[in-house]
Amino acid sequence: PPPPKAASSPIVQQQREAKPRTTKAVLNHPLRILVMNCQSIKNKRAELHTIIDSAKPDIILGNESWLTPEIQNSEIFPDSFDVIQKDRVGDAHGGVFIAFKRDLLCTEVPEMDTKCELVWCKLNIIGCRTLYLESFYRPPEKIDPEYLEAFNTSLARIMSNGNAHVLVGGDFNCGGIEWSTLQVPPGAPKTQMQLQLVDIVKEHCLAQVVNIPTRQEKTLDLLLTNSPSPVNRVKGMPPIGKADHDIVHIEYDVKAKRIQQAPRKIFLYKRADMDGLRDHMARVRDSFLSADHSDQSVNDLWVSFKSDFIAAMERFIPSKMTKTKYSLPWIDIAIKRLIRKRDRLYHRARKSSSPDIKSHYKRFRAHVQKVVRDAYWKHVSGIFTFDDDENADPDGPLQKSGKIKKFWSFVKSLKKDASGITSLRENGILKTDTRDKANICNKQFQLAFTHETDGEIPSKGTSPFPAMGDITVDPVGVAKLLSKLNIHKASGPDGLNARVLKECSSEIAPVLAFIFNESLVQGVVSDEWRQAN
Numbered sequence: 001p002p003p004p005k006a007a008s009s010p011i012v013q014q015q016r017e018a019k020p021r022t023t024k025a026v027l028n029h030p031l032r033i034l035v036m037n038c039q040s041i042k043n044k045r046a047e048l049h050t051i052i053d054s055a056k057p058d059i060i061l062g063n064e065s066w067l068t069p070e071i072q073n074s075e076i077f078p079d080s081f082d083v084i085q086k087d088r089v090g091d092a093h094g095g096v097f098i099a100f101k102r103d104l105l106c107t108e109v110p111e112m113d114t115k116c117e118l119v120w121c122k123l124n125i126i127g128c129r130t131l132y133l134e135s136f137y138r139p140p141e142k143i144d145p146e147y148l149e150a151f152n153t154s155l156a157r158i159m160s161n162g163n164a165h166v167l168v169g170g171d172f173n174c175g176g177i178e179w180s181t182l183q184v185p186p187g188a189p190k191t192q193m194q195l196q197l198v199d200i201v202k203e204h205c206l207a208q209v210v211n212i213p214t215r216q217e218k219t220l221d222l223l224l225t226n227s228p229s230p231v232n233r234v235k236g237m238p239p240i241g242k243a244d245h246d247i248v249h250i251e252y253d254v255k256a257k258r259i260q261q262a263p264r265k266i267f268l269y270k271r272a273d274m275d276g277l278r279d280h281m282a283r284v285r286d287s288f289l290s291a292d293h294s295d296q297s298v299n300d301l302w303v304s305f306k307s308d309f310i311a312a313m314e315r316f317i318p319s320k321m322t323k324t325k326y327s328l329p330w331i332d333i334a335i336k337r338l339i340r341k342r343d344r345l346y347h348r349a350r351k352s353s354s355p356d357i358k359s360h361y362k363r364f365r366a367h368v369q370k371v372v373r374d375a376y377w378k379h380v381s382g383i384f385t386f387d388d389d390e391n392a393d394p395d396g397p398l399q400k401s402g403k404i405k406k407f408w409s410f411v412k413s414l415k416k417d418a419s420g421i422t423s424l425r426e427n428g429i430l431k432t433d434t435r436d437k438a439n440i441c442n443k444q445f446q447l448a449f450t451h452e453t454d455g456e457i458p459s460k461g462t463s464p465f466p467a468m469g470d471i472t473v474d475p476v477g478v479a480k481l482l483s484k485l486n487i488h489k490a491s492g493p494d495g496l497n498a499r500v501l502k503e504c505s506s507e508i509a510p511v512l513a514f515i516f517n518e519s520l521v522q523g524v525v526s527d528e529w530r531q532a533n
Contacts, residue, residue: 030230030232030251030252030253030254031058031059031251031252031253031254031256032055032056032057032058032059032249032250032251033057033058033059033060033061033133033167033169033223033249033250033251033252034051034055034057034059034060034061034062034237034247034248034249034250035061035169035170035210035221035222035223035247035248035250036060036061036062036063036240036245036247036248037062037063037064037171037214037220037221037239037243037245038062038063038064038065038066038240038243039064039066039240039241039242039243039244039245040064040065040066041062041065041066041067041076041240042066042067042071042076043241044240044241045075045076045376046330046372046373046375046376046377047240047241047369047372047373048076048077048240049078049328049376050328050331050339050372051237051240051247052078052081053327053328053331054336054339055237055247055249057249058100058101058104058256059098059099059100059101059104059123059133060081060097060098060099060100061098061133061134061135061167061169061170062096062097062098062099062135063094063095063096063097063117063135063136063137063170063171064093064094064095064137064171065085065087065094065095065096065097066092066093066094066095067085067087067095067097068087068092069087073085077099080101080102081099081100081101081102082099082100082101082102082106082423082430082432083097083098083099083100084097084098084100084106084108084119084121084430085097085098085119086113086117086118086119088117094117094137094139095117095137096117096118096119096135096136096137096170097119097135098119098121098133098135100121100123102423102432103258104123104256104258104432105123105124105256105258105432105433106121106122106123106430106432107121107122107429107430107431107432107433107436108120108121108429108430109121109122109132110428110429111157112134112154112157112158113154114150114151114153114154115146115150116136116138116142116147116148116150116151116154117136117137117138117139118134118135118136118137118151118154118170119134119135120132120133120134120154120158121133121430122164123256124256125165125254125255125256126254126255126256129163129164129165130163130164130165131164131165131166131167131254131256132158132164132165132166132167133167133168133169134154134155134158134166134167134168134169134170135169135170136151136168136169136170136171136172137170137171138151138170138171138172138173138174139173140173143190143192143193145192145193145196148193148196148197148200149196151200152200152203155168155200155204156204159204159226165225165226165227165230165254166206166224166225166226166227167223167224167225167252168206168222168223168224168225169221169222169223169224169248169250170221170222171220171221171222171245172197172220172221172222173220174190174193174194174197174220174222175215175218175219175220176188176189176190176191176194176218177194177197177198179208179211179219182198182201182202183198184198201224204226205226206224206225206226207224207225207226207228208222208223208224209223209224209225209228209231209234209250210222210223210234210248211234212234212235212236212246212248212350213236213246213350214236214245214246214248215244215245215246216244220245221245221246221248223248223250230252230253230254231250231251231252231253232251232252232253233249233250233251234248234249234250234251235248235249236248236249236346236347236350237249237343237346238342238343238346238365241369242366242369246346263321263322264321264322265319265320265321266319266320266321266322267313267317267318267319267497268317268318268319268320269317269499271317271318272316272317272318273316273317274316274503276316277312277313277315277316277317277500277503277504278503278504278507280312280315280316281308281309281312281504281507281508282507284308284309284312284507284511285507285508285510285511288304288305288308288511288514289510289511289514293514293518297522297524298515298518298519298522298524298525298526299524299526299527301514301515301518302515302526302528302529303526305508305511305512305515306494306496306528309496309500309508310495310496313497313500317500329379330372330375330376330378330379331372331375332375335368335371335372335375338367338368338371339368341364342361342364342365342368345357345360345361345364345365346361346365348361349361380410383406383407383410384407423437424436424437424440424441426440470520471520472517472520473513473516473517473520474513475509475510475512475513476509477513478505478509478510478512478513478516479505479506479509482501482502482505482508482509482512483502483505485498485501485502486498487499487502493528493531494528
């Protein structure tokens, strides 16, 4: 006999089943906040999206956006973010904004606005006080006491509440303050202005948590808070584009209330057994038409057919669950490696005093920026330009290549609303809460209706036209309409997919014709049909 495979009986390793990753664990990570001096974000869309893809922030406190009211937020920010901003009037520079993920329950706080560049929002926190966030910018030329006094006035309105977390992030342009001791060294530039900021910090019992240089060797970009204990981590990131301010990445250990996204079921039609589905629906048709439906309502008939149809889809068409995930199609593995290498060089240059290392980092950062921009515009160019042998014929290679779908996906990504009801404004205030949005819609709908007085409907007399005869729905006509359905259209409220309806048109047409005729005879429609658009 052959030698044994083991000298002793091998121990059977019991494999533990992997625990599914719950939605709650994903949503309860600490808040990731970026403090960013953009130095114009108008022409840095690709760089901004790359930063969001790599750092995955929940909130961005930005300044020096250089935006104007004519520029839509959707032209700059991804559709997974909402933006509250304050642009500088009559000047193409300056400007502050707060960008936050759409699943966060954030609300603008316009009553805190004063005569300086700042914007506030409040964020609902689970089992904790409300978190107020501010994005602030002090231009270098603003050294008069009135500017910081306006900042102090806005801050005092929040702090008077006495029951709120406060996070203030931005570029204060105060690089001479020693934050560990709250002292301004003798001979520091703009001493009076910096002492004024120190007094404001002391007055409101704030702590400054950014302990790294953000521009050369000075800490200009700050994060002030009255609750520093939840701050888990503060680190620097390479600046956006050619800006000379590093980005500050903060992890704040609070659990924000989020709008939980329900997973969606996607049917895998390429792996479907359409022949089996058609045979099954033929048997369902024969069984349905041979049964007695005299005591059933139209709604019962429709629910019965729909249940059988969906059960058949589940049986013959594989499916998977998915959720919307933010990703950039132009960022491939090679670019991600370059970004990680750039970040390593950034941290190495920060710790080193060697001019060669710093110069190497700057050259490599410029190289990565060029690669990202080239990849972005190549992606956009591939959507809008076609090969010579492609055309716009509905049955031509253009449709088969899927470029039309990519084109409209790109156009949709530039629209303000992504899906569902986006954040709405009431009296200039951004509302993200579901109840607030419902109330705004209700008020708008009320304006579209007239208030009729109670009374009899006026008679218009006898109609001069002959009466219309009975309407009969023919199965052949139903099958013809089903065969012309556009399989790329989304399902309606009933959840029946156009591709499957078209595939089974001849099998299900008699059943649908029977239900439609019963609807005409009984004078009622199914409950789901009332929801059709």
